[in-house]
Amino acid sequence: MSKFYIDKIGIDITNLQDALEKIIYFIDNKKFGYICVTNSRTVHLANHDDDYLKIQNKALLTVPDGVPLVWIARNLGYKSVDRVSGPDLFPAVLELSKSKKYSHYFYGSTPNTIAKIEEKMKRNYPSLEVKGAVSPPFQPIADFDIDALAVEINRLKPTFFWCGLGAPKQEQLMALLQPKLESTICVGVGLVFEYFAGTVSRAPVIIQKLGLEWLHRLLQQPVKMIRFIKPFMWISVNLFQSFFNKNNPIY
Structure with a gap:
């Protein structure tokens, strides 16, 4: 599949409808893997951590969640690219x-x-089968029993395993699992569980379109602000550079 690159990380040239069509194709053709919903912070992380970069670049799909990523793609000439955010992909x-x-x-x-998600699924999606809903202990990735989790998932055979551990842990777990x-x-869906359950509110649409959803999120979780400073500065530089590079190769 075609990708555009932000330094070393490849992002699929896609949009929400295209991503859904690809997912249907993968399932119909029994092509299973993991999907990374990638934003400015995880793009920055991948470009500064070789192991995490490999995880992102080996994904079945690496979709652009983040308006700056879409702006970069369009500056590079990939006009079909649009945002595929976790909170949009999940309900779709x-x-x-x-x-x-x-x-x-x-x-x-x-x-x-997790309890609120189960309640909402029963209320809003009563015809859908929920094979499991688990809140694991907060622990380092090395402490997860991947083998036991795999046995459980293979026994239940859900079509989708939604992992909401936050980045980079959720991608690390998916790559092992x-x-x-x-x-x-x-x-990997990050805060999507919280948005769906209603424990965290999403930014208004106008804020999303302006590429400021991260700011709305920080106002709700100011303790995490330090995590966003370097990625924000780094992606801003890459966005500026993309104005002058129209010949980024497609791989």
Whole structure:
């Protein structure tokens, strides 16, 4: 599949509708893997951590969640690229699941949020099968029992394993788990569980379009501000450089 590059990380040339069509194709053709929903922070992380870069670049799909990534793509001439955010992809797949009979497993967040997700699924998507909903302990990636989790997922056979551990942990877990899975696609969704459960509010649409959703998020979680300073400065430089580079190769 065609990609555009921001330094060393490849981002799929896609948009929400195209991503959904690709996901349907993967499932129909039994091509399973993990999907990275990649924003400015994770692009920065990948370009400064070779192991994390490999995880991102080996994904079944690496979709652009973040307006700056879309702006860079369009500056480079890829006009079909549009944002594929976790909070948009997740409900779109749930809607798709009504006709496709896809099943789901939720993994991450807090027990309270997981309980709210289960309640909302029963209320809003009663026809969809939830194979599992788990809030794992907060722990280093090395402490997760990947083998036991894989056995559980293969026993239940959900179509989608939604991983809401936050980056980079969720991508690290998916990269370890996916090779052991038989018939499941993993998707890393960050704060999507909180948005869906209503424990964190999403920015208004106008703020999203201006590329300032990160600021709205920081106002709700100011303790995380330090994590965004370097990625914000780094992606801003790359955005500026993209104005002058129209010949970025497609791989």
